[in-house]
Amino acid sequence: MSTSSRCAACRHLRRRCPSDCIFAPYFPANDPHRFACVHKIYGSSKVGNMLQDLPVELRAEAADAICIEAECRVQDPVYGCVRMISLLQQQIHNAESQLVKARAEIAVLGSHAQELRHHGQDI
Amino acid sequence: MKKWMCYKAMRGHEPRSSSSCAACKLLKRKCIPTCIFAPYFRSDEPKKFAKVHKVFGASNVSKILTEVPEEQREDTVNSLAYEAEARLRDPVYGCIGAIALLQRKMIELQQDLAVARARLARYTTPAASSCAVLNDLCVGGSPAFSDLAACGDFFDSFSQNSLELNRVGDMYDFSQVPYM
Numbered sequence: 156m157s158t159s160s161r162c163a164a165c166r167h168l169r170r171r172c173p174s175d176c177i178f179a180p181y182f183p184a185n186d187p188h189r190f191a192c193v194h195k196i197y198g199s200s201k202v203g204n205m206l207q208d209l210p211v212e213l214r215a216e217a218a219d220a221i222c223i224e225a226e227c228r229v230q231d232p233v234y235g236c237v238r239m240i241s242l243l244q245q246q247i248h249n250a251e252s253q254l255v256k257a258r259a260e261i262a263v264l265g266s267h268a269q270e271l272r273h274h275g276q277d278i
Numbered sequence: 279m280k281k282w283m284c285y286k287a288m289r290g291h292e293p294r295s296s297s298s299c300a301a302c303k304l305l306k307r308k309c310i311p312t313c314i315f316a317p318y319f320r321s322d323e324p325k326k327f328a329k330v331h332k333v334f335g336a337s338n339v340s341k342i343l344t345e346v347p348e349e350q351r352e353d354t355v356n357s358l359a360y361e362a363e364a365r366l367r368d369p370v371y372g373c374i375g376a377i378a379l380l381q382r383k384m385i386e387l388q389q390d391l392a393v394a395r396a397r398l399a400r401y402t403t404p405a406a407s408s409c410a411v412l413n414d415l416c417v418g419g420s421p422a423f424s425d426l427a428a429c430g431d432f433f434d435s436f437s438q439n440s441l442e443l444n445r446v447g448d449m450y451d452f453s454q455v456p457y458m
Contacts, residue, residue, distance in 0.1 A: 196342075198335050205369065213370050220374040224361065232342055233350045236373045237357040243380035250387040257394035264401040 163190040168199055177203050181218035192225040300327040305336060314343050318355040326359050333362040 164178035165171065167190050172179060178199075182190040193202050202221060206214050228235035301315035302308065304327055309316060315336075319327040330339055339358060346354050365372035 196334065196338060198338055201333065201335055201338075205365075209369060217370045220371045223374055224365075224372060228342075228361075232346050233354045234357045235361060236377065237360050239377050240360075240373065240380060243377065243384060247380060247384055247387060250384065250391060254387060254390055254394060257391065257398060261394060261397050261401070264398070268401065 160184075163187045164194075164199060167191060167194060177206050181206070181215060189222050192229050193222055196225040196228045197221065300324045301331070301336065304328060304331060314340055318343075318352055329362040329366055330355075330358050333365045334358060 161172035161184060162176055162179035163182040163184050163186060165176060166184060167187065178190070182193075193199075197205075205221065206217060209217050224236050227239070231238055234241070298309040298321060299313055299316035300319040300321050300323055302313060303321060303324065315327065319330075334342075339355075342358070343351050343354060361373050364376060368375050371378070
């Protein structure tokens with residue numbers, strides 16, 4: 156196989172890219188950064204095994220997810236994508252508190268409005 | 279045999295099995311005093327290192343730990359453990375499944391808040407309390423969302439697949455997210 160048709164993984168690993176390369180469908184040659192991140196965090200054999208253990212139809216999604224996680228970890232070596240989870244949880248907690256507050260306010264205002272209506276009818 | 283054991287005792291060697299951290303036990307090697315894993319992978323928590331090793335590999339974990347300041351290594355280990363756990367539970371989406379789930383929940387909450395805001399607006403009076411609540415309801419854009427902008431297509435397609443989200447929804451223990 157000519158060097159120009161190697162996938163990004165095999166280029167990075169400086170090896171021949173076989174026709175049944177596990178990485179080739181998910182790490183195209185035009186995006187070397189994608190595999191570089193994955194290789195840095197997981198290593199090629201771990202990623203290869205992860206993909207190998209999955210049904211073919213799920214490998215593309217898995218490769219994308221692994222790439223996102225690796226990219227997050229490269230940018231933030233301490234928390235990786237877990238930072239996102241923590242941030243979202245905090246925001247959800249805040250939003251839920253606000254929603255409870257708003258619904259309580261609606262209930263109070265609603266009952267005031269109802270009282271006013273009844274008072275108006277009595278008159 | 280006894281002479282050899284005395285010799286080892288004189289040299290300051292402790293019995294290997296009682297002083298090895300979980301990492302060195304799994305890797306079947308001597309746990310040296312400067313072992314990078316020992317402070318974070320205690321011998322009474324063997325599963326923690328086993329999961330991290332399975333997903334990331336010992337040498338990659340060692341490299342990551344070496345690259346972060348010592349005071350941040352515990353948080354690093356805990357976040358790696360969380361990611362590893364998520365990846366083992368969901369080999370396809372890992373932590374990304376959890377993020378997509380939380381994103382969808384956040385969107386639903388924002389919709390509920392918008393509805394609540396509209397209802398409160400019907401009662402809008404010059405009263406400070408209503409205005410204060412309305413101001414509080416102005417939930418700004420999520421920095422978490424903007425950080426994922428580059429991965430927008432992936433998250434959009436994942437979030438829209440409600441069947442998939444329902445599948446992964448039960449997998450994640452968000453109470454175990456490392457505190458930041």
